[in-house]
Amino acid sequence: MVEERPVYLDHNATTPLDPRVLDAMLPFLRERFGNAASKTHPFGWEAAEAVDRAREQTAALIGATGKELVLTSGATEADNLALKGAAWKLRDKGRHLITATTEHKAVLDTCKHLEQEGFEVTYLAVDRTGRIDPEQVAAALKKETILVSLMLANNEVGTLHPIREVGEILGRHGALFHCDATQAPGKVPIAVDDLGVDLLSLSAHKFNGPKGVGALYVRRSGKRPRLEPILHGGGHERGMRSGTLNVPSIVGMGAAAEFALAELPAEAARLAALRDRLERGLLEAIDETAVNGHRESRLPNTTNLSFAFIEGESLMMRVPSMAVSSGSACTSASLEPSYVLRAMGLPDEMAHCSIRFSLGKGNTPEQIDVLIPRIVEAVAFLRELSPLYEEAKKKGLSWVKNR
Numbered sequence: 001m002v003e004e005r006p007v008y009l010d011h012n013a014t015t016p017l018d019p020r021v022l023d024a025m026l027p028f029l030r031e032r033f034g035n036a037a038s039k040t041h042p043f044g045w046e047a048a049e050a051v052d053r054a055r056e057q058t059a060a061l062i063g064a065t066g067k068e069l070v071l072t073s074g075a076t077e078a079d080n081l082a083l084k085g086a087a088w089k090l091r092d093k094g095r096h097l098i099t100a101t102t103e104h105k106a107v108l109d110t111c112k113h114l115e116q117e118g119f120e121v122t123y124l125a126v127d128r129t130g131r132i133d134p135e136q137v138a139a140a141l142k143k144e145t146i147l148v149s150l151m152l153a154n155n156e157v158g159t160l161h162p163i164r165e166v167g168e169i170l171g172r173h174g175a176l177f178h179c180d181a182t183q184a185p186g187k188v189p190i191a192v193d194d195l196g197v198d199l200l201s202l203s204a205h206k207f208n209g210p211k212g213v214g215a216l217y218v219r220r221s222g223k224r225p226r227l228e229p230i231l232h233g234g235g236h237e238r239g240m241r242s243g244t245l246n247v248p249s250i251v252g253m254g255a256a257a258e259f260a261l262a263e264l265p266a267e268a269a270r271l272a273a274l275r276d277r278l279e280r281g282l283l284e285a286i287d288e289t290a291v292n293g294h295r296e297s298r299l300p301n302t303t304n305l306s307f308a309f310i311e312g313e314s315l316m317m318r319v320p321s322m323a324v325s326s327g328s329a330c331t332s333a334s335l336e337p338s339y340v341l342r343a344m345g346l347p348d349e350m351a352h353c354s355i356r357f358s359l360g361k362g363n364t365p366e367q368i369d370v371l372i373p374r375i376v377e378a379v380a381f382l383r384e385l386s387p388l389y390e391e392a393k394k395k396g397l398s399w400v401k402n403r
């Protein structure tokens, strides 16, 4: 018998490569292998031309121009370049940065590193839905603040930050505004001018493009951030990121960006309907279950649910026909509850019993309808084994009531 592949519901971790994107890439993995920096022959010219086109396609996704993109190996590098590049360049102007506690590790660990170099970082607390209030940014700003970094959408719970409102506040202040928008393409519209951001990170593999390629948007009007490079060498990307361009992947990112932009209105609506079908189905059938994150202001493809009295990991093992992720990071020895859920004020037990469902292009209503009863059954089975659940039922206690 052929082993059935699980239904993939982990698109916030990565997405499958769109076959149309693969088709666009293949010639550049075969005969069009030129170096985009070669100026003396057609091999180089055709590679450079393809990169220029992909640059424009990617820029269009965020309402920018191709010249404003620095091509990178992904969002981790884009985040590092934005934060370190700006901090190093501006260290004589000020040494204070602002971010939030629920940012991706690519931002948080870079901030930690900058603290070791003598920079000061303010980590804004989020509310129970995972949002910061723009007023918190206003209150944290100092004369020495050189950069504020906030994500557009959170990868674990999908909550959207009020980026435009923060952009307005920062428009009246000298600090640069960086936004990690990695989770947004194809799900929510992005327009850099409307958001008021000066730097913005993207990664192709989160919108059905290839892995290992991304971009940092660097505004060329207004504040015009200047960045100290992290990688030195041939002076590619206007000196901001040396290294031979990964032409096939860049072409793939351009094609993926074009599809993500064109298909966004229909796809966002389809994903929201599918997500709501899953969420409603589970909430109606399973008691003591809570939605983590903001109920309105969130990504259309994401729902993060806590099923009280069970372990997320055990639920995943009971339902091998779905590929999801849990609110505990499986480190080698211990099960650490997610720092994002913790920062939102969830008790550790409620973080341990959480599951992130993140939907994408290939998912169908039929898949959802097959999975709901399997999840319902698995939760019932696991709760049968839980003395805590039985006790709570007897005493009429609720874990999720007051959330």
Ligand SMILES: *Cc1c(COP(=O)(O)O)cnc(C)c1O
Pocket (backbone or CB within 6 Å): 012, 013, 073, 074, 075, 076, 077, 104, 106, 151, 153, 154, 155, 180, 181, 182, 183, 202, 203, 204, 206, 212, 213, 214
């Ligand atoms: C995936 C992700 C990243 C890291 O992107 P890579 O391209 O895989 O390095 C950064 N930030 C957020 C919000 C993400 O979801």
